[in-house]
Amino acid sequence: MTLTTLLVLAAALIGIGFYGALSQQSFVMLMMGLELMLNGAMLAAVAFWAYSGAGAPEGQLLTIVIMAVMAIEMALGFALVVAVFRAKQADTTEALSELKQ
Amino acid sequence: MTPSPATHIAFVVLAALAVLSGWRVFCTDSMVRASFFLLLSFIAVGGIMILLTAEYLGVAMFFMMAVEMMVMALFMVMFMMNPAGLNPMKMVHQERVAIVAGVAVFGVLSAVAVLGDFPDMPLPAEHAPVISLGRELLGDSMLIFETAGVVLLTTMVGVVVLSSRHGRYGRADEGSIPPGLEPGGEPAGQPKESEEEKGEEGGHAHQHHH
Numbered sequence: 268m269t270l271t272t273l274l275v276l277a278a279a280l281i282g283i284g285f286y287g288a289l290s291q292q293s294f295v296m297l298m299m300g301l302e303l304m305l306n307g308a309m310l311a312a313v314a315f316w317a318y319s320g321a322g323a324p325e326g327q328l329l330t331i332v333i334m335a336v337m338a339i340e341m342a343l344g345f346a347l348v349v350a351v352f353r354a355k356q357a358d359t360t361e362a363l364s365e366l367k368q
Numbered sequence: 369m370t371p372s373p374a375t376h377i378a379f380v381v382l383a384a385l386a387v388l389s390g391w392r393v394f395c396t397d398s399m400v401r402a403s404f405f406l407l408l409s410f411i412a413v414g415g416i417m418i419l420l421t422a423e424y425l426g427v428a429m430f431f432m433m434a435v436e437m438m439v440m441a442l443f444m445v446m447f448m449m450n451p452a453g454l455n456p457m458k459m460v461h462q463e464r465v466a467i468v469a470g471v472a473v474f475g476v477l478s479a480v481a482v483l484g485d486f487p488d489m490p491l492p493a494e495h496a497p498v499i500s501l502g503r504e505l506l507g508d509s510m511l512i513f514e515t516a517g518v519v520l521l522t523t524m525v526g527v528v529v530l531s532s533r534h535g536r537y538g539r540a541d542e543g544s545i546p547p548g549l550e551p552g553g554e555p556a557g558q559p560k561e562s563e564e565e566k567g568e569e570g571g572h573a574h575q576h577h578h
Contacts, residue, residue: 268379268419274481276383276416278474280409283390286470291394292459295443299406303390309429310413317420321489324504327497328512330425331505334432335516339523341436345443346530353533356549356556359459 273314280307292359294351298344305337375419382419386412399444407437421491424498 280303287300309330316326348358357363389408396402414429460466505513549556 268376270486271481272379272383273416273420275478276386278477278481279387280390280413281477282470282474283387283394285473286466287394289469290460290463290466292461293399295440296394296399296402296459299393299402299440302406303393303409306386306390306410306413309425310416313417313420313422313425315486316422317491319487319489322491322495322497322500324497324500325509327422327425327501328504328509330422331428332512332516334428335520338432338436339519341439342523342527343530345439346527348443349531361461 270314270318273318274311277307277311277314280304280310292361294344294348294358294360297360298341301340301344302337305333305340309333379416379419382412382415385409386416400441403437403440403444406440407433410437421495421497424501 284300284303284305284307287303288297289300291297291300312326312330312333316322316330320326351357351363355362386409389405389412392405393402393409396405410429410433414426414433416426417423417429418426548554
């Protein structure tokens with residue numbers, strides 16, 4: 268467990284999440300990709316805190332901010348999915364070809 | 369901080385678990401199972417955080433993700449097709465581009481990790497991460513912490529506005545007619561409403577605008 272292995276693991280999570288966010292058709296699966304990317308970002312933040320930040324508390328604070336971002340993304344994402352489904356009966360990205368009507 | 373061999377073994381196991389379950393999220397047929405795989409990936413990362421002595425963050429991750437993934441699984445059952453994975457399913461577009469982009473992101477980021485020169489400042493021998501985090505949250509960085517709280521409150525308001533059918537001045541999607549379930553059919557998802565109620569709300573809106 269070194270800084271390099273932790274960062275490579277975080278890079279793997281971000282890469283998988285990026286693949287998911289780009290490739291999935293269903294809105295909720297797409298959001299899962301975004302969450303996986305944030306997961307990698309949190310891991311990288313904690314790794315830097317532990318190995319090259321000398322335990323500065325701001326490193327943990329950054330992770331908490333990312334957690335808040337994750338909660339906000341989740342809540343707003345689901346609200347948008349509900350709104351879009353109500354308006355257009357759409358649950359995949361392909362079903363939304365236009366912005367209006 | 370000199371990690372023991374047991375820590376190394378636990379790290380390797382948790383890292384493999386995080387990556388494999390993260391990958392399985394996008395390969396499984398069942399969307400509910402996909403959300404549980406994502407939960408597993410988050411819990412593995414939370415375990416790694418605990419190994420790095422960030423106990424508070426690791427445990428917070430457990431609690432938060434357990435609830436979040438339950439909500440996600442519920443949404444899967446409500447909205448998405450094939451939640452139980454009874455049929456083989458692969459709902460992807462531009463898959464080759466996405467794979468190339470994902471591998472490229474992994475390559476670039478791990479090149480930064482391997483080739484980059486980061487300062488080597490490990491944790492001090494005796495430190496209290498939870499105490500220092502608490503002092504930071506309610507001390508120097510209180511403004512950031514409180515801002516996060518206010519932003520979460522704003523999110524709550526925004527989510528209610530976005531997902532409610534009726535606003536203060538009548539229907540939220542007034543004027544837009546959803547397409548029918550079959551071509552040329554009745555607009556889908558429109559509840560039956562009495563004209564009287566609609567008229568009342570219209571008048572209400574008029575009053576407030578002028």
